[in-house]
Amino acid sequence: MIKLEKLSKIFETPNGGTVMAADKVSLEVPEGEICVLLGPSGCGKTTTLKMINGLIPKTSGKIHVAGRDTDTIDPVELRRSIGYVIQQIGLFPNMTIEDNICIVPDLLGWERSKARKRAAELLDLVNLDPSIFLKRFPKELSGGQQQRVGVIRALAADPPVLLMDEPFGAIDPINRAVIQDEFLKMQKELRKTIAFVSHDIDEAIKMADKIAIFKDGKLEQFSSPDDLLARPASDFIASFLGSDRTLKRLSLLKVSDVMLSGRVRVSAEEDVGKARDMMKEAGHKNIVMVGPRGRARGYLHLNDVVEATGTVEEHYQALPTTVNVDADLRTAVSQMFRHDTTWMACVDDDGFFKGFITQRAISHQLGATYRDTLAEDLT
Amino acid sequence: METLVFISQNLDLIFERTVQHMSIVFVAIGLAIVTGVPIGILITLNQKAADIVLYIAAIIITIPSIALFGLMIPVLSLIGQGVGYLPAVIAVLLYSQLPIIRNTYTAITNVDPALREAARGLGMTPIQRLRRVEIPLAIPVVMAGVRIAVVMNIGITAIATYIGAGGLGAFISRGISQSDPRQLITGALMVSLLAIASDYFLLWLQKRLTPASSSATAGGH
Ligand SMILES: Nc1ncnc2c1ncn2[C@@H]1O[C@H](COP(=O)(O)OP(=O)(O)OP(=O)(O)O)[C@@H](O)[C@H]1O
Ligand SMILES: [Mg+2]
Numbered sequence: 001m002i003k004l005e006k007l008s009k010i011f012e013t014p015n016g017g018t019v020m021a022a023d024k025v026s027l028e029v030p031e032g033e034i035c036v037l038l039g040p041s042g043c044g045k046t047t048t049l050k051m052i053n054g055l056i057p058k059t060s061g062k063i064h065v066a067g068r069d070t071d072t073i074d075p076v077e078l079r080r081s082i083g084y085v086i087q088q089i090g091l092f093p094n095m096t097i098e099d100n101i102c103i104v105p106d107l108l109g110w111e112r113s114k115a116r117k118r119a120a121e122l123l124d125l126v127n128l129d130p131s132i133f134l135k136r137f138p139k140e141l142s143g144g145q146q147q148r149v150g151v152i153r154a155l156a157a158d159p160p161v162l163l164m165d166e167p168f169g170a171i172d173p174i175n176r177a178v179i180q181d182e183f184l185k186m187q188k189e190l191r192k193t194i195a196f197v198s199h200d201i202d203e204a205i206k207m208a209d210k211i212a213i214f215k216d217g218k219l220e221q222f223s224s225p226d227d228l229l230a231r232p233a234s235d236f237i238a239s240f241l242g243s244d245r246t247l248k249r250l251s252l253l254k255v256s257d258v259m260l261s262g263r264v265r266v267s268a269e270e271d272v273g274k275a276r277d278m279m280k281e282a283g284h285k286n287i288v289m290v291g292p293r294g295r296a297r298g299y300l301h302l303n304d305v306v307e308a309t310g311t312v313e314e315h316y317q318a319l320p321t322t323v324n325v326d327a328d329l330r331t332a333v334s335q336m337f338r339h340d341t342t343w344m345a346c347v348d349d350d351g352f353f354k355g356f357i358t359q360r361a362i363s364h365q366l367g368a369t370y371r372d373t374l375a376e377d378l379t
Numbered sequence: 380m381e382t383l384v385f386i387s388q389n390l391d392l393i394f395e396r397t398v399q400h401m402s403i404v405f406v407a408i409g410l411a412i413v414t415g416v417p418i419g420i421l422i423t424l425n426q427k428a429a430d431i432v433l434y435i436a437a438i439i440i441t442i443p444s445i446a447l448f449g450l451m452i453p454v455l456s457l458i459g460q461g462v463g464y465l466p467a468v469i470a471v472l473l474y475s476q477l478p479i480i481r482n483t484y485t486a487i488t489n490v491d492p493a494l495r496e497a498a499r500g501l502g503m504t505p506i507q508r509l510r511r512v513e514i515p516l517a518i519p520v521v522m523a524g525v526r527i528a529v530v531m532n533i534g535i536t537a538i539a540t541y542i543g544a545g546g547l548g549a550f551i552s553r554g555i556s557q558s559d560p561r562q563l564i565t566g567a568l569m570v571s572l573l574a575i576a577s578d579y580f581l582l583w584l585q586k587r588l589t590p591a592s593s594s595a596t597a598g599g600h
Pocket of ligand 2: 197
């Protein structure tokens with residue numbers, strides 16, 4: 001857990017002025033969560049982060065890390081107990097990858113063999129073959145590989161708390177997305193408490209459990225990504241998040257969040273007439289045809305079968321596309337637009353029909369939050 | 380031709396004076412490393428001290444060697460060492476300070492701030508930072524300073540013969556005073572060979588001391 005109480009930092013500038021880089025920042029990152037510090041350049045993200053491990057001495061306020069007041073801990077000991085990743089990666093060019101990863105365990109006096117074994121495990125964790133990479137020097141790695149090593153170096157001594165200052169800032173967007181995904185997967189198991197600086201809104205939305213937005217050293221809003229996008233607390237935040245912020249919310253929601261039940265369905269050998277009645281009763285214009293074990297096979301459109309007779313099999317059409325229930329809505333919407341359709345059948349990993357989503361259900365879901373706010377405002 | 384004959388007839392003497400020459404240079408440079416490197420590291424802590432120290436070292440290096448030897452005679456005469464080996468070593472020691480101190484200072488202050496921050500953030504103490512990161516990264520540049528000092532002082536030591544320190548300069552001074560080109564050429568040739576050989580040896584040593592893969596960044600001057 002990381003807890004900041006009225007944390008402030010005043011820098012003296014050479015010409016005698018002062019800069020309020022952090023202004024009474026209070027926030028709490030619960031155990032196992034990622035908090036992204038977000039905001040425009042110069043708003044105090046790095047300053048706030050570096051005060052946590054004492055790289056920048058605070059002017060006033062309190063910091064608690066893993067339940068301990070940092071004022072009561074020797075700074076060197078404190079830093080060894082907190083993982084730290086910087087944007088410039090900062091691997092030491094005079095040391096092998098192995099020695100780089102083992103820095104904190106070595107400083108802590110771990111047994112050498114235990115530390116080296118840990119280094120190999122960690123490399124494995126980020127899909128870098130230890131037999132190839134342990135003995136290499138940082139120069140012999142690509143940017144993305146170096147970045148991965150920078151992250152696992154911070155994890156080497158298994159600290160409960162991690163500070164990351166734009167850790168994926170130095171790599172190209174495609175690689176960045178890959179590393180972000182890898183990191184999130186790791187985090188699911190490791191459950192570290194993380195403060196993460198970013199100035200990329202999309203990265204923040206993707207990584208964060210909570211987002212802290214800063215402006216001129218002040219914490220402007222501290223809430224979950226969806227909440228932030230749905231209810232920005234000020235005009236500054238709204239404009240910082242961008243006018244397409246509602247669309248950004250799509251990536252936070254899953255297909256299963258807006259999926260309508262797939263109980264209404266027919267199978268191939270059933271009568272078209274029955275399918276027609278089911279559609280009318282449910283008020284649907286389409287019905288999905290499933291195979292014997294429940295896999296989505298095709299569909300009937302009401303208008304096509306108004307007068308039809310025979311079995312469903314004689315009239316069905318292939319589904320233009322299906323979407324996985326675990327996909328995010330951004331993917332789903334993009335797929336809908338690509339196939340020019342207003343609804344899609346949703347399937348699980350094995351292709352079993354689970355339900356369907358419609359454009360209406362999606363816009364309804366996005367709009368629900370705004371209607372709530374409106375209702376609150378009116379009462 | 381005559382020179383070659385002279386050389387072949389005087390191999391013993393040449394060897395003896397080469398050893399004398401080398402012993403002045405290497406003892407002095409050894410002492411210069413032991414003093415200059417710590418000074419170079421220490422002055423990274425204080426900008427003002429750095430300015431002063433580097434300024435003094437720069438002034439020393441501009442004193443002509445003959446003048447420096449002349450200055451030392453009355454001072455060292457007080458301990459009965461006005462001429463000979465000791466003033467020669469001291470002169471070389473003083474001349475070596477600038478390249479060694481300056482290169483050490485520059486190398487340490489030029490360590491990438493990101494590396495320094497990473498080292499601090501990972502929990503290294505200032506001493507650990509110096510030992511594990513800053514000094515290893517500085518070695519190639521410090522070595523480049525040592526090479527400059529050695530090559531420069533092999534030449535300067537040739538002049539030390541005028542204060543009775545011996546060395547290869549003796550061939551040159553005798554060659555001049557006796558109008559004997561054989562001795563003169565032998566001396567000049569040996570001094571140049573020694574300078575080139577030392578430079579290559581130190582270059583080799585510098586590469587040995589630098590991890591294979593970090594050598595690309597750590598160029599000398
Ligand atoms: N050592 C310092 N001395 C004086 N002012 C400083 C110092 N470090 C930072 N500042 C000032 O404090 C403010 C906050 O800086 P900080 O580095 O925390 O910003 P940031 O949010 O991390 O920005 P960026 O996204 O550009 O990294 C800025 O106005 C900066 O100029
Ligand atoms: Mg910053």
